[in-house]
Amino acid sequence: NREFNSVTPENEMKIDATEPQQNQFTFGNADRIVNHALGRGMKVRGHTLAWHSQQPGWMQNMSGSALRSAMLNHVTRVATYYRGKIDSWDVVNEAFADGSSGARRDSNLQRTGNDWIEAAFRAARAADPGAKLCYNDYNTDDWTHAKTQAVYNMVRDFKTRGVPIDCVGLQSHFNSGSPYPGNYRTTLSSFAALGVDVQITELDIEGSGTSQATAYRNVVNDCLAVARCTGITVWGIRDTDSWRASGTPLLFDGNGNKKPA
Numbered sequence: 671n672r673e674f675n676s677v678t679p680e681n682e683m684k685i686d687a688t689e690p691q692q693n694q695f696t697f698g699n700a701d702r703i704v705n706h707a708l709g710r711g712m713k714v715r716g717h718t719l720a721w722h723s724q725q726p727g728w729m730q731n732m733s734g735s736a737l738r739s740a741m742l743n744h745v746t747r748v749a750t751y752y753r754g755k756i757d758s759w760d761v762v763n764e765a766f767a768d769g770s771s772g773a774r775r776d777s778n779l780q781r782t783g784n785d786w787i788e789a790a791f792r793a794a795r796a797a798d799p800g801a802k803l804c805y806n807d808y809n810t811d812d813w814t815h816a817k818t819q820a821v822y823n824m825v826r827d828f829k830t831r832g833v834p835i836d837c838v839g840l841q842s843h844f845n846s847g848s849p850y851p852g853n854y855r856t857t858l859s860s861f862a863a864l865g866v867d868v869q870i871t872e873l874d875i876e877g878s879g880t881s882q883a884t885a886y887r888n889v890v891n892d893c894l895a896v897a898r899c900t901g902i903t904v905w906g907i908r909d910t911d912s913w914r915a916s917g918t919p920l921l922f923d924g925n926g927n928k929k930p931a
Contacts, residue, residue, distance in 0.1 A: 676757070677707045678715040678871070678903050685719075686726040688748050692740065695747055704755055713757035715871065715903060718806065719745045720790045721763040722777035730778070738782040742793045749797035758869060758901070760806040760839055761794045762787045768809060772820035787824070788833050795834035806839030806871055812851040813860060822861065829864050839871035842889065843905070845917060850875065850885045855892040862898035872905040875931070876917030883930040886921070 681687055682699040689695050707714045720741055732740055749759060765787055767775045774780050787805070794803050805825065810818045821838065828835045838861045844850045851857075858868045870893060875885045893899035906912040910924035921931050 671710060673907075674712065676713040676715060676901060676903060677703060678717050679703045680717075680905075681724070683717055683748070684724045685721065685729060685744060686724045689729075689744050690726050692726075692728045693743070695751070697751060700752075704752065708755060713901075714755060715869075715901075716749075716752060716756040716759040716801070717871075718760040718763040719748060719794060720761060720779065720786075722775060722779055723764070725778075733778055734782060737778055738786065738789070741779060741782070741786070742789060745790050745793040746797045749794050749801070753798040754800060756798065756801045758802040758804050758837060758839075759794055759798070760871070761803050762790050763806045764808065765805075766807055766810075766817050766820050768817060770816045772816040774820075788828065791828070791834050802836040802867060803834055804837040804839045804867075804869065804871075805835060806841065808841035808843055808872070809848060810838075810840055811842055811844075811848075811854055811857060813853040813857040818857060822864070825861065825864050825866060829866070835866060837867035837869055837900070839869050841872035841905075842870050843872060843874055843914075844885065845876040845914070845919070850888060854889065855895055858892055858896040858899050862896050867898045867900045868893075868896060869901040869903070870899070871901075871903050873902060874905045874912060874914060874917075874919035876914060876919045878918055879930055882919075886931040 679700055704714050765775055767773045779786050791803055810821050861868050875882055893902055906920050908922045908924050908926055909918045909920050912920050
């Protein structure tokens with residue numbers, strides 16, 4: 671409450687949490703977060719409407735046109751329920767493959783047809799015209815990577831054809847295997863030049879002390895240098911809350927004390 675003015679539910683808005691049985695929606699846990707945030711003047715990032723992971727069992731077992739219809743119904747129902755309360759939605763999450771192919775990730779959603787991402791964004795816009803609609807992914811920080819370029823090409827195509835997309839989310843999970851890249855600012859500014867906002871959505875940087883602090887400073891300065899970089903979200907508050915707790919990647923230690931970062 672003291673340090674942040676935006677909140678993202680880590681799991682409470684994902685598909686398995688909000689539609690555990692088909693057409694039976696449960697919003698109680700997400701509502702607690704949304705109401706807490708809005709009651710304190712915070713913005714809420716909705717995460718996420720369509721994703722290959724954390725699907726409920728009923729959706730995991732679907733395919734084809736039935737799955738497409740169920741996905742669009744989920745997008746519509748959840749975005750409609752929260753209409754007017756969400757600043758930015760991660761409409762589609764992690765739809766591109768890792769590695770050098772630049773291809774889409776193989777998933778049950780992708781196998782419904784290559785236009786599934788576009789369909790999800792159109793459904794989200796119809797359900798909540800006021801929310802910013804984002805595509806969110808990881809390992810899209812280095813401008814030279816094939817995955818980054820593939821997302822860039824999709825966003826450029828969407829903007830050219832009038833598909834509703836307002837922002838790109840960079841998860842920016844940094845560690846020794848995937849370090850902060852020197853061309854990060856180029857990535858942010860290149861996406862912004864397409865006419866979308868850029869948001870750093872799941873930031874964590876493994877490390878400690880001065881080197882970690884420097885990396886956090888670099889990320890923040892890169893965002894501040896790009897006018898359309900409109901938000902920085904860290905993926906957790908205390909190191910002990912992190913999905914990568916052993917890497918002590920956050921801004922506060924397990925006791926809630928501010929670290930050099």
